[in-house]
Amino acid sequence: MTNTPREITRRQMMHRLGLTALVAGPAAGLLSACATSGGGSTAEPTASAAGGAATSASNPFGVKADAPLEVVIFKGAYGDEYATKSHEPLYAKEFPKAKITHQGIQTIAQTLTPRFAGGDVPDVVNNSGTDNLDTGSLVAAGQLLDLTPLYEAPSIDDPSKKVKDTLVPGTIESGLVGDPAKPYLLNYVYTAYGLWYDAKLFEKEGWTPPKTFDEFKTLADKIKAKGIAPYAYAGKNASYYQYWMILISAAKIGGNQVLIDIDNLADGAWTNDAVKQAAAAWAEIGKYMDKSYEGLIHTEVQTQQNQGKVALYPSGSWLEPEQAKDTPAGFEYAMAPTPSVSASDAMPYEAIRAIAGEPYVLPAKGKNVNGGLEYMRVMLSKEAAKAFTEKTKSLTVVVGATEGLTLSPGTESVVAAQSAAGANVVTWSSFEQWYKELETELRKQTNALMFGRITADQFCANMQKAADKTKADSSVTKQKRTA
Amino acid sequence: MRHGKLSSASPMALRRYGFILSFLAAPLVLYVVFVIAPYVQAFQIALTNWKGISPDFDYVGFENFGKMFADDVFWQAVRHHGLLLLVMPLATIAIALFFSFLLNIGGGQANGRRTGVRGAAFYKIVFFFPQVLAVAIVGVLFQAILRPDKTGVVNNALGAVGIDPVGWLINPDLALWTIMGVMVWQAVGFYVVLFSAGMSSIPSEVFEAAALDGAGRFTLFFKITLPLLWDTLQVGWVYLGIAAFDGFALVQVLSVDRGGPDNATTVLPLEIWRQAFTFSKYGYASAMGVALFFLTLTFAVLTLRVTRRERIEF
Numbered sequence: 001m002t003n004t005p006r007e008i009t010r011r012q013m014m015h016r017l018g019l020t021a022l023v024a025g026p027a028a029g030l031l032s033a034c035a036t037s038g039g040g041s042t043a044e045p046t047a048s049a050a051g052g053a054a055t056s057a058s059n060p061f062g063v064k065a066d067a068p069l070e071v072v073i074f075k076g077a078y079g080d081e082y083a084t085k086s087h088e089p090l091y092a093k094e095f096p097k098a099k100i101t102h103q104g105i106q107t108i109a110q111t112l113t114p115r116f117a118g119g120d121v122p123d124v125v126n127n128s129g130t131d132n133l134d135t136g137s138l139v140a141a142g143q144l145l146d147l148t149p150l151y152e153a154p155s156i157d158d159p160s161k162k163v164k165d166t167l168v169p170g171t172i173e174s175g176l177v178g179d180p181a182k183p184y185l186l187n188y189v190y191t192a193y194g195l196w197y198d199a200k201l202f203e204k205e206g207w208t209p210p211k212t213f214d215e216f217k218t219l220a221d222k223i224k225a226k227g228i229a230p231y232a233y234a235g236k237n238a239s240y241y242q243y244w245m246i247l248i249s250a251a252k253i254g255g256n257q258v259l260i261d262i263d264n265l266a267d268g269a270w271t272n273d274a275v276k277q278a279a280a281a282w283a284e285i286g287k288y289m290d291k292s293y294e295g296l297i298h299t300e301v302q303t304q305q306n307q308g309k310v311a312l313y314p315s316g317s318w319l320e321p322e323q324a325k326d327t328p329a330g331f332e333y334a335m336a337p338t339p340s341v342s343a344s345d346a347m348p349y350e351a352i353r354a355i356a357g358e359p360y361v362l363p364a365k366g367k368n369v370n371g372g373l374e375y376m377r378v379m380l381s382k383e384a385a386k387a388f389t390e391k392t393k394s395l396t397v398v399v400g401a402t403e404g405l406t407l408s409p410g411t412e413s414v415v416a417a418q419s420a421a422g423a424n425v426v427t428w429s430s431f432e433q434w435y436k437e438l439e440t441e442l443r444k445q446t447n448a449l450m451f452g453r454i455t456a457d458q459f460c461a462n463m464q465k466a467a468d469k470t471k472a473d474s475s476v477t478k479q480k481r482t483a
Numbered sequence: 484m485r486h487g488k489l490s491s492a493s494p495m496a497l498r499r500y501g502f503i504l505s506f507l508a509a510p511l512v513l514y515v516v517f518v519i520a521p522y523v524q525a526f527q528i529a530l531t532n533w534k535g536i537s538p539d540f541d542y543v544g545f546e547n548f549g550k551m552f553a554d555d556v557f558w559q560a561v562r563h564h565g566l567l568l569l570v571m572p573l574a575t576i577a578i579a580l581f582f583s584f585l586l587n588i589g590g591g592q593a594n595g596r597r598t599g600v601r602g603a604a605f606y607k608i609v610f611f612f613p614q615v616l617a618v619a620i621v622g623v624l625f626q627a628i629l630r631p632d633k634t635g636v637v638n639n640a641l642g643a644v645g646i647d648p649v650g651w652l653i654n655p656d657l658a659l660w661t662i663m664g665v666m667v668w669q670a671v672g673f674y675v676v677l678f679s680a681g682m683s684s685i686p687s688e689v690f691e692a693a694a695l696d697g698a699g700r701f702t703l704f705f706k707i708t709l710p711l712l713w714d715t716l717q718v719g720w721v722y723l724g725i726a727a728f729d730g731f732a733l734v735q736v737l738s739v740d741r742g743g744p745d746n747a748t749t750v751l752p753l754e755i756w757r758q759a760f761t762f763s764k765y766g767y768a769s770a771m772g773v774a775l776f777f778l779t780l781t782f783a784v785l786t787l788r789v790t791r792r793e794r795i796e797f
Contacts, residue, residue: 109760109761110760113535113536113760113763116536116537117535117536117537117538119538131760131761133536134536134761134762134763137534137536137763138536140534141534141536141537141539142537143536143537235653235739235740235744236739236740237740239740290632291631291650291653292630292631292632292648292650292653294631294650294653294739294744295629295630295631295632295650295651295652295653295739296630296631296632436761436762436763437762440757440761440762443740444740444743444744444745444746447739447740447743447744447745448744448745451653451744453655453744453745475532475764475766475767
């Protein structure tokens with residue numbers, strides 16, 4: 001243990017270690033330091049570079065037959081099999097000589113941001129997931145392609161119709177970005193939002209989804225008595241599932257204008273009475289939630305619901321496919337609208353938020369821009385849409401693409417809710433994509449509200465402060481919407 | 484004569500220096516390209532409004548720094564680093580010193596030599612285990628250990644003795660302390676080994692002489708071990724201090740909503756990451772990076788100056 005001849009070497013080594021420690025610093029210093037690459041190397045706009053071929057009825061964008069196509073798909077709840085097994089083969093059928101490169105990943109922003117900065121971008125991007133690209137900034141920087149030519153092109157199924165006439169109304173509008181607003185996002189999946197429950201469990205217990213918040217509380221007491229959590233969401237990474245519910249309730253109380261004002265950063269949009277009432281109503285439901293849900297992630301809570309430990313869960317219609325592997329036999333997903341807050345609500349109980357979601361974008365500086373447009377046209381064919389619904393148990397925005405398909409119970413309940421809602425549709429929120437900083441603040445404030453650390457009034461005041469800060473921030477590109 | 488000497492020595496010198504240079508060149512180039520250059524670039528980006536998604540940017544002077552000093556979240560993060568800096572290195576060093584003393588000297592005498600407690604070799608390996616695990620794995624492990632409901636390992640054990648589940652990571656007053664605990668847990672093993680190496684190089688005659696004079700374990704530790712270990716302690720302190728300015732991975736994996744609840748656990752590296760990758764504000768993120776650089780540098784220089792002592796040669 002002693003007398004080892006390392007006196008000198010040890011001291012030298014320590015000295016050197018100390019020096020290294022000085023200059024190495026924490027790893028994050030390096031994170032921020034990646035590449036401006038001189039700043040002057042603007043990538044050449046190659047929009048027309050690959051468009052050598054002539055346009056024709058079957059090739060309206062004039063795609064060069066042998067131009068390679070690179071597709072990046074967010075591999076989340078929908079997986080990426082629909083792309084590799086259907087959409088890409090359908091494209092390859094049209095252009096057998098084109099080499100298709102496919103990438104299925106989860107960190108879209110981290111993977112693609114450096115590529116946008118360097119000018120080497122893929123042709124089609126499914127920009128989704130927690131770590132998605134900031135489309136507002138991309139549009140402002142001229143990095144995304146205006147999809148108007150796609151919507152004006154003839155449809156694959158019926159060349160006498162334009163693509164835009166084969167889609168669920170509101171699809172194109174939901175993808176408007178920028179000022180003046182242009183359609184930059186193709187929102188492909190028809191997504192309905194509401195409270196999800198196990199229809200079999202509710203049937204067995206004689207419960208019905210609540211139509212008002214008073215009913216909600218009465219039901220919650222009954223469910224609690226059975227030893228089941230009446231309501232839960234995952235605070236650790238999915239507090240946005242909860243803020244959707246608050247926003248939907250606010251729109252039901254005060255009409256869609258409430259959400260449009262929020263998107264437009266209108267003065268007092270968050271301190272609006274409708275937002276306050278919605279926040280207060282949901283905070284009451286928060287009292288039924290165990291504190292531990294703030295520390296769980298969405299899959300953990302969703303699995304608890306599959307195990308019959310959670311009754312109602314706020315989510316969108318991707319929930320059923322996402323949980324397909326964990327859903328036990330005898331568990332039947334069903335979706336109910338959010339309860340009405342008061343008798344004088346602007347929209348009836350049946351109103352749901354049903355929007356085109358899951359955005360796909362085409363980088364403007366891609367090497368095969370026309371191929372990207374054609375890929376989207378293929379996606380919007382009935383055959384591709386049907387394959388998507390089959391593989392993902394989710395509806396697409398393509399009208400009539402479910403003919404001849406047997407729908408899953410959850411999808412069927414969405415179709416039923418859709419027809420019950422009729423024209424009473426709660427609009428989407430664009431600020432989530434436009435103003436990420438505001439969105440991040442909303443996640444934080446939502447947890448604070450639902451787990452009882454702040455009141456509804458404080459929630460509204462804090463959000464108004466954050467919205468005002470965004471409005472005053474000159475480095476953020478402002479956007480407007482009218483409907 | 485003179486001329487002749489030079490010309491005859493020159494190839495030799497050239498060969499010698501060429502040999503040395505060839506060893507130095509590669510690491511030096513790598514270091515400049517991958518460490519120095521990015522740092523310099525971060526300073527440059529901090530003065531721009533670069534969004535990170537196109538090569539265009541404008542210089543905005545010190546606007547980013549002005550915004551940063553008015554940013555509540557920035558100051559929250561700095562306060563958290565201050566707290567980490569006060570508690571984490573001290574706790575780690577204290578625990579590591581205690582363990583390494585027990586493992587090397589605390590066991591008493593055997594054959595005229597001081598030894599560690601029984602099973603010291605085994606403990607040494609066990610203590611080192613956390614160091615072998617990647618931070619991400621540690622994070623995922625502790626996710627299960629600290630789960631806020633009854634299924635968490637710690638809460639399950641507490642439940643067995645009738646204590647309600649504790650919201651280790653969801654209680655804003657507790658979350659940062661919990662993450663600090665994980666950092667300490669992960670670091671202790673390395674410093675046990677580091678201090679053990681330091682202790683084993685202290686000549687045993689010193690201990691024997693002190694023991695003959697009637698020194699107990701307490702005196703041995705504070706009067707002999709600690710002063711003779713000062714150099715090693717100093718290095719450990721700098722290391723841990725720098726670690727206190729990081730914490731990114733653990734906070735990212737463990738905390739609610741990345742830095743929550745209510746920013747209770749956020750740290751500068753996490754805010755830099757968020758500003759850059761979520762908000763596309765690379766210029767602002769770089770300004771925070773520059774602030775972090777100076778904080779770390781100040782700490783390291785101060786530590787090395789303040790703790791400088793006369794060396795004891797043996």
